[in-house]
Amino acid sequence: MPSCIFMVKKITAKEPKGYHKEVPGTQNNLIMYNNIKEHLNSLLTEIKEAGLYKGERIIVSPQGAEIELNTGQKVLNFCANNYLGLSNNHHLIEAAKEALADHGYGMSSVRFICGTTDLHKKLELKIAEFFGTEDTILYAACFDANGGLFEPLLTDQDAIISDSLNHASIIDGVRLCKAQRYRYENADMEDLERQLQLAQGQRFRLIATDGVFSMDGNVAPLDKIVSLAERYKAMVMVDESHSAGVVGKTGRGVTELYDLRGGVEIITGTLGKAFGGAIGGFTTGKKEIIEFLRQRSRPYLFSNSIPPLVAAAGIKMVEMMTDTNELQDKLHNNSEYFIGKMTALGFDIKPTRSAICAVMLYDAKLSQDFAARLLAEGIYVIGFYYPVVPKGEARIRVQLSAAHETEHLDKAISAFSKVGKELGVLPAF
Ligand SMILES: *Cc1c(COP(=O)(O)O)cnc(C)c1O
Numbered sequence: 006m007p008s009c010i011f012m013v014k015k016i017t018a019k020e021p022k023g024y025h026k027e028v029p030g031t032q033n034n035l036i037m038y039n040n041i042k043e044h045l046n047s048l049l050t051e052i053k054e055a056g057l058y059k060g061e062r063i064i065v066s067p068q069g070a071e072i073e074l075n076t077g078q079k080v081l082n083f084c085a086n087n088y089l090g091l092s093n094n095h096h097l098i099e100a101a102k103e104a105l106a107d108h109g110y111g112m113s114s115v116r117f118i119c120g121t122t123d124l125h126k127k128l129e130l131k132i133a134e135f136f137g138t139e140d141t142i143l144y145a146a147c148f149d150a151n152g153g154l155f156e157p158l159l160t161d162q163d164a165i166i167s168d169s170l171n172h173a174s175i176i177d178g179v180r181l182c183k184a185q186r187y188r189y190e191n192a193d194m195e196d197l198e199r200q201l202q203l204a205q206g207q208r209f210r211l212i213a214t215d216g217v218f219s220m221d222g223n224v225a226p227l228d229k230i231v232s233l234a235e236r237y238k239a240m241v242m243v244d245e246s247h248s249a250g251v252v253g254k255t256g257r258g259v260t261e262l263y264d265l266r267g268g269v270e271i272i273t274g275t276l277g278k279a280f281g282g283a284i285g286g287f288t289t290g291k292k293e294i295i296e297f298l299r300q301r302s303r304p305y306l307f308s309n310s311i312p313p314l315v316a317a318a319g320i321k322m323v324e325m326m327t328d329t330n331e332l333q334d335k336l337h338n339n340s341e342y343f344i345g346k347m348t349a350l351g352f353d354i355k356p357t358r359s360a361i362c363a364v365m366l367y368d369a370k371l372s373q374d375f376a377a378r379l380l381a382e383g384i385y386v387i388g389f390y391y392p393v394v395p396k397g398e399a400r401i402r403v404q405l406s407a408a409h410e411t412e413h414l415d416k417a418i419s420a421f422s423k424v425g426k427e428l429g430v431l432p433a434f
Pocket of ligand 1 (some may be wrong): 274
């Protein structure tokens with residue numbers, strides 16, 4: 006196989022002399038890689054041909070209502086999870102800088118060895134105060150919080166009853182757990198009741214739901230979920246990633262909306278959306294559950310937590326949200342204003358109780374053309390279609406933020422109106 010030997014030489018040409026010794030099996034490894042390489046390339050081509058290839062738009066400014074792209078174009082951003090506009094908030098930046106100065110940059114350790122600072126402990130208590138819960142455990146991300154939640158708590162004697170539209174991290178967390186799995190149709194309480202009845206043979210039952218479902222912006226009917234849980238003796242876990250900071254009069258999430266503060270056993274959430282948007286996740290709830298997670302939850306035991314500077318900014322964030330309701334009020338007013346005007350123009354908007362506004366277009370290609378035309382008008386939004394949303398339910402998802410001023414909203418609304426008429430979504434006159 007002279008060609009393979011030639012390739013070994015070519016690949017290693019830049020390595021220091023003597024670094025790469027030919028070892029038995031090298032040629033086979035290259036042949037092996039060539040096989041999977043072809044396979045990956047053909048899958049990539051398929052993804053591209055189906056129009057499902059995900060690119061990245063490169064931003065060269067801080068996150069905010071207006072962002073600058075590496076093309077030099079400045080656009081209004083309506084697709085960030087920056088619900089409270091805190092991603093570039095100067096109070097958070099100052100708190101992070103102070104922590105950088107007095108706590109340094111990294112911890113080089115997981116929490117239980119030597120990776121816990123006073124800032125981590127303080128943020129955990131602040132988050133518990135915020136949600137009216139007993140204790141909190143931080144993770145590097147909510148993906149980890151959900152990934153490490155179910156497996157320690159439940160065994161094959163138990164049951165998880167999960168909403169069909171739950172976030173990928175809940176689905177993966179459930180997969181890692183040996184509990185029996187039951188699935189109910191999105192927010193369908195008759196189906197949830199059926200599944201709870203089927204799960205009555207198991208020892209413990211846990212209902213798992215997103216607080217806000219990110220594609221429609223609908224809120225989980227938590228009042229009904231909790232009363233079914235009481236009736237069928239189940240615990241409730243709600244992921245407040247898209248609802249914390251957003252839903253409820255003071256942004257305490259769906260448990261506030263339904264007047265159920267402290268009324269569910271487990272809440273998970275992220276620091277990566279409304280809460281400053283950097284990185285970090287948490288599980289907050291009953292103290293024995295949190296204490297047990299500190300003993301057994303694998304992403305907590307085997308992976309670093311957030312750096313001190315992120316914890317400090319998180320503390321500042323909770324303090325700001327406790328001092329004033331300004332940002333939540335502004336977000337709620339912005340959402341109401343935008344949705345009201347868009348509905349009046351004749352757009353078909355999915356019923357929503359969050360800062361997510363799904364503008365229904367139904368046709369996949371139309372959703373892509375519409376988003377591209379909006380970008381040319383300086384409005385950055387994303388068009389979603391199958392398999393991210395059901396077939397025939399393509400849409401543009403608009404995310405409102407307290408960072409938006411009325412002039413930003415008006416500019417977006419008039420761009421939607423213009424493109425809507427051009428593309429025949431709205432009547433031309
Ligand atoms: C975004 C999101 C997550 C993941 O949060 P990260 O902190 O970015 O890992 C988990 N659950 C839900 C419902 C989300 O929307």
